[in-house]
Amino acid sequence: MSDIIEKFTAEVPEWRPRVTPVDLETATPEQLDALKVTPSNTKVSDYVLTLAHDVEILKERSPLFNAIMYNRGGLGRTGRELGATAASVVNRCIYCAAVHASRYNQLTKSGEVMAALFEDGENVRLDPHNQAIVDFSIKLSKSPPEATSDDVQKLRDAGLSEEEIVDLILSTALFAWANRLMHILGDPVATGSADVG
Amino acid sequence: MTLEEVTTLAGIEASDVLNLRADVFTMTAAARTAVLTPKDTGAFSPSRRAALAARITRLNGKEDLSDHYGRGMNADDASIADPAFDGGADAELAAILAFTDRIAASPKDATGDDIESLKQAGLAEADIVRLTQLNAFLAYEIRLIEGLSLMGAA
Numbered sequence: 001m002s003d004i005i006e007k008f009t010a011e012v013p014e015w016r017p018r019v020t021p022v023d024l025e026t027a028t029p030e031q032l033d034a035l036k037v038t039p040s041n042t043k044v045s046d047y048v049l050t051l052a053h054d055v056e057i058l059k060e061r062s063p064l065f066n067a068i069m070y071n072r073g074g075l076g077r078t079g080r081e082l083g084a085t086a087a088s089v090v091n092r093c094i095y096c097a098a099v100h101a102s103r104y105n106q107l108t109k110s111g112e113v114m115a116a117l118f119e120d121g122e123n124v125r126l127d128p129h130n131q132a133i134v135d136f137s138i139k140l141s142k143s144p145p146e147a148t149s150d151d152v153q154k155l156r157d158a159g160l161s162e163e164e165i166v167d168l169i170l171s172t173a174l175f176a177w178a179n180r181l182m183h184i185l186g187d188p189v190a191t192g193s194a195d196v197g
Numbered sequence: 198m199t200l201e202e203v204t205t206l207a208g209i210e211a212s213d214v215l216n217l218r219a220d221v222f223t224m225t226a227a228a229r230t231a232v233l234t235p236k237d238t239g240a241f242s243p244s245r246r247a248a249l250a251a252r253i254t255r256l257n258g259k260e261d262l263s264d265h266y267g268r269g270m271n272a273d274d275a276s277i278a279d280p281a282f283d284g285g286a287d288a289e290l291a292a293i294l295a296f297t298d299r300i301a302a303s304p305k306d307a308t309g310d311d312i313e314s315l316k317q318a319g320l321a322e323a324d325i326v327r328l329t330q331l332n333a334f335l336a337y338e339i340r341l342i343e344g345l346s347l348m349g350a351a
Contacts, residue, residue, distance in 0.1 A: 169344030
């Protein structure tokens with residue numbers, strides 16, 4: 001199992017499930033419906049096929065995920081991706097961290113913030129705006145959560161509106177969920193090795 | 198209605214700011230139903246799911262939430278809500294509780310062995326996904342409610 005990636009990276013690895021994904025050949029009509037499988041669209045990731053074992057929550061989760069990450073207004077995409085990645089660092093979900101760090105880097109056209117977050121983890125030093133976001137997300141992501149009303153105040157002091165703070169809470173909380181799927185149900189592996197095991 | 202549920206649990210007032218995200222709270226309520234009282238329960242009855250939810254929230258220091266979820270459990274499952282209970286002689290339940298405690302309290306330390314132990318205990322793969330989703334959703338809801346509650350407290 002030496003192909004499992006153990007270090008944070010902004011290069012998106014592959015994901016290898018620890019549970020057998022649902023086989024499209026034997027999937028139930030309800031599963032096919034939730035997977036949005038049509039004759040012209042038969043490409044579904046192993047991750048989604050794994051989640052298809054519990055089709056009721058899969059159907060609810062996809063629109064909720066999209067609403068929290070891509071809803072209009074409020075906190076911008078970079079802030080949401082930063083919260084998502086900070087949560088993923090706390091929970092050591094290397095796959096999620098890579099996906100959202102790479103999105104953050106694309107949006108900001110810089111790899112600096114994510115490189116620092118991956119290198120220094122909870123001790124990372126950033127500009128005041130990003131620092132307030134990362135500190136809050138890290139603390140809220142702990143089990144049990146460690147964020148306090150002082151941390152919320154620091155977000156306000158850094159210029160975040162109430163609406164933006166709600167969006168940061170949502171994107172951070174969403175990754176408490178996503179990390180526990182990705183990191184628990186599978187392993188991040190080097191590209192090209194996901195089908196070997 | 199659904200936004201109300203969340204604000205009640207967080208101990209805050211509904212506000213214009215929260216109303217902007219009413220769609221998210223409605224979808225959160227639908228997800229809650231899908232993990233706590235699904236149509237296809239698999240190996241986990243609604244009572245057992247409620248008891249696991251009460252345990253997970255208690256492990257995260259949220260007694261109020263634990264009481265809230267605990268209302269959905271039967272007396273038979275009440276021991277599960279107590280984090281000190283390890284499943285006793287029931288090997289399958291012991292594996293389920295060990296897995297739940299890992300995801301609730303130290304998810305970063307999870308490895309393939311955690312899933313392996315559920316398989317060894319005889320859990321079907323679909324039930325492993327159901328149990329993981331229940332745990333993962335609660336991790337989200339705990340932090341959503343905690344965060345909103347902190348906003349109100351500041």
